Each structure stands twice: as C-alpha cells, then as structure tokens.
Amino acid sequence: MASFQKYKTKDGYKWLYKYYSTVNPSTGKKKQTTKRGFNTKKEAQLDAGQTEQDLANGTFVEEAESLTFEEVYKQWLATHSPTIKPSTRKTEEYKFNKHILPNFGKLKIRDISKPYCQEIINRIAKELKTADAMKMYANQIFKYAVKMDIVLKNPMEHVVVPKNDSDFVVSESTEKRNYWExxxxxxxxxxxxxxxxxxxxxxxxxxxxxxxxxxxxxxxxxxxxxxxxxxxxxxxxxxxxxxxxxxxxxxxxxxxxxxxxxxxxxxxxxxxxxxxxxxxxxxxxxxxxxxxxxxxxxxxxxxxxxxxxxxxxxxxxxxxxxxxxxxxxxxxxxxxxxxxxxxxxxxxxxxxxxxxxxxxxxxxxxxxxxxxxxxxxxxxxxx
CATH class of the missing domain: 1.10.443.10 (Intergrase catalytic core)
Known part of the structure; x- marks a missing residue:
C-alpha cells in the first residue's frame, strides 16, 4: 500500500506518495520509490492506484524504473540527432540545456507527474514567451518514453500553456516595425x-x-x-x-x-x-x-x-x-x-x-x- 505525505515547496504545498515496487535481487527486499508534485491528496491517490495496478498486472517495467529524464533524453537524442541538420541540433540542445533539463533532468521519468509538468510550464510561461515551444520539446521526450515502454502515459500531454495578463490587454504603444516602407x-x-x-x-x-x-x-x-x-x-x-x-x-x-x-x-x-x-x-x-x-x-x-x-x-x-x-x-x-x-x-x-x-x-x-x-x-x- 502507498503512503501519502504533504510537503512544502516555494510555490505552496504539494503531495507525494511512497510505494514499494519490484524486489531488489541483491537484498531480497522490495524497493521503495517516491512520486511527488501532486496538488491534492486525491490526485496522488489516483496515481498511486494506477501504479499499484501496473505492478499487479506485471506492466511495471523494472529496467525503466530508475531512468532519469536526462537519461531518456540522451537516448532520444541519439536517435533524433542524425535526422536533423547540425544547426537545428545545436539550437535544440541549447534549449534543452537552458530550460528543460534544469527542471526535469535529474528526476526519475516514471516519477514525473501531470501536476508537476503543469507547475513547470506555468513557471516557464512567466519567464519566456516561448513556453509553447518548451512544452513541445519536453513532450517529445515523454512521447519517446511511451513509445519505448519506459512509461505508460505521457504526463505532459494535457498540460496547458497559460497566457500572461498582458496577452489580453491592448497596448497603447504601437508594435515595433521590423521592415522599411x-x-x-x-x-x-x-x-x-x-x-x-x-x-x-x-x-x-x-x-x-x-x-x-x-x-x-x-x-x-x-x-x-x-x-x-x-x-x-x-x-x-x-x-x-x-x-x-x-x-x-x-x-x-x-x-x-x-x-x-x-x-x-x-x-x-x-x-x-x-x-x-x-x-x-x-x-x-x-x-x-x-x-x-x-x-x-x-x-x-x-x-x-x-x-x-x-x-x-x-x-x-x-x-x-x-x-x-x-x-x-x-x-x-x-x-x-x-x-x-x-x-x-x-x-x-x-x-x-x-x-x-x-x-x-x-x-x-x-x-x-x-x-x-x-x-x-x-x-x-x-x-
């Protein structure tokens, strides 16, 4: 059975749950894993129920359990890089290193929840006008993880990119003209x-x-x-x-x-x-x-x-x-x-x-x- 706990972050309180996954062959004991980033206890309970069902059905992938987002990103990059131009690859790697990996890189990819993805995109949207692109880049890694049976579902799939208040306000100043008449x-x-x-x-x-x-x-x-x-x-x-x-x-x-x-x-x-x-x-x-x-x-x-x-x-x-x-x-x-x-x-x-x-x-x-x-x-x- 999973155990649930409330914890404090800089953006307020969140919920996590701990569960025992597969047996460690060296110790003979089940390994304990933590999944965090839920806004409510109910969200954590629903996710925990899905995890326990995966364990019971044998669809929980042992090899993928410990993979971090960055490790999966590197797998994806090795396949993706030969299909694009060097200039495009350089741009994409910069964006991942600057905006995506600092937020997701060290986390186990199976432990990244939908609420956590939404939280990160909300934060990025406050800093950048290109939050849509950042979501798209991160989404590619989760889609790859689903395709490779590393995770069962894509937690980024239904994340919404918020708009800033300024997007709904008509500016009195004219847009800067980047052309000549x-x-x-x-x-x-x-x-x-x-x-x-x-x-x-x-x-x-x-x-x-x-x-x-x-x-x-x-x-x-x-x-x-x-x-x-x-x-x-x-x-x-x-x-x-x-x-x-x-x-x-x-x-x-x-x-x-x-x-x-x-x-x-x-x-x-x-x-x-x-x-x-x-x-x-x-x-x-x-x-x-x-x-x-x-x-x-x-x-x-x-x-x-x-x-x-x-x-x-x-x-x-x-x-x-x-x-x-x-x-x-x-x-x-x-x-x-x-x-x-x-x-x-x-x-x-x-x-x-x-x-x-x-x-x-x-x-x-x-x-x-x-x-x-x-x-x-x-x-x-x-x-």
Missing part, C-alpha cells in the same frame, strides 16, 4: 550607391530584391545565377560552427526554390562578377570558375554576423529606422504585397513551407497597402 528603401539604396563598398551594395541589393534568407545569400555561388533565363537558384545555406563553415541543405523542401530576377539586379550582378574577376587578375589571384558571390579576401565565406554588423553601422550613421537583416526579408514581402502580388506568389518566392508564415507577414503589411484597401472598398461601393 518604400521611401525608406529608396533612401537606403541611394546610400548604398553613394557611400558603401561595391560588395555591400550588391549584397544588400539582393536582400531587398529577392527576400532571401541571410544564410542563403552568403552561400550563393556564381553558378546559382542563370543570366539567360533570369533565374536565381536558392538551394543551400551557410552554416558556421567552431570557426569552421559548411553548406547545408535548405531549411525545408519549399526553401529549395528558383526565383526570377529583374533586369536591374541582373546588370548589377554582371558588373559585380566582372569587377571580381578583374580584381583577382590584377592581384595575381587564382580565379575559381564557380566562386562565392560574396567572400573574404582569401575566398572563404563572410562571417554570418557580417551583414548584421554592416546594416547596423549604416542605420546608425544615417539615422535610419532600425530593422534587422531578417527585416529586409520582411520588407521584400511587404512591398510585394504592395505591388499587387498575391499570398501564394509571396509564399513561393520566400520559400515558406507553411502559408501561415506568409499570412503573418500579410497582417503587418505597410501603411500604403492598408490605405489602398480602404480606397478599393470605397471605389467598389461607388460602382
């Missing part, structure tokens, strides 16, 4: 032509005119440009780790795409390639038949932070509205909408696998588009 783009392009290096001019021109991701732009080679058919192929992305670089496949199947180029961009690219080849010849450098479009003096890729640094410098020097490099991608999408492109066209050009991502940009379109919408409605009624 048409007149701001024209000003920026003028600055590029007049006072920046030719490489920076071409690089930022491509950001604005293609909407490509930073890693895609920095991974571009000469062979990715089809001047005859006016096409740019985006099928890889630059990745840096431990001072080494590599080219990874595109983010998703939708990210592998070919997009059309306008005549102004094609002329600028021709001029840039000619400039590069002339510079290499004048300096006695060997010319690669398929070199990087943007590279350091020795031909290696630029730092991933290079576009960020240069954009921030230009914005600060010329007192421009502050946006990020990713904001240039947002800008491209917003101006496409302003020019009359439909949502499907923008989705395909940006390489969004989920149209919801494109819709999120559409909800933040420029002031001009919103004004045009009102004018269209008025004109329609006047017909």
């Amino acid at each position: 048409k007149h701001e783009i024209k000003q920026f392009l003028s600055i590029l032509k007049e006072g920046q290096s030719f490489m920076d001019h071409v690089m930022f021109h491509l950001f604005i005119y293609t909407g490509a991701r930073k890693g895609e732009i920095l991974a571009l080679h000469e062979s990715d440009i089809d001047f005859k058919n006016k096409i740019l192929t985006l099928n890889k992305t630059l990745y840096h780790e431990n001072k080494a670089f590599s080219y990874q496949t595109s983010k998703t199947a939708a990210s592998k795409r070919s997009i059309s180029l306008d005549d102004v961009t094609l002329r600028l690219l021709r001029k840039w390639l000619t400039h590069n080849k002339e510079r290499h010849l004048s300096e006695g450098m060997r010319t690669d038949s398929d070199s990087l479009l943007f590279a350091r003096f020795d031909g290696t890729p630029l730092r991933m932070a290079y576009p960020n640094d240069r954009l921030n410098e230009i914005i600060t020097k010329h007192n421009l509205h502050k946006i990020t490099v990713h904001g240039l991608r947002h800008t491209h999408a917003s101006l496409l909408f302003e020019a009359g492109a439909n949502i499907k066209e923008v989705q395909e050009r940006l390489g969004h696998s989920d149209i919801k991502m494109t819709m999120n940009i559409y909800t933040h379109v420029t002031k001009t588009v919103k004004e045009q919408t009102a004018q269209k409605f008025q004109k329609f009624l006047e017909l």
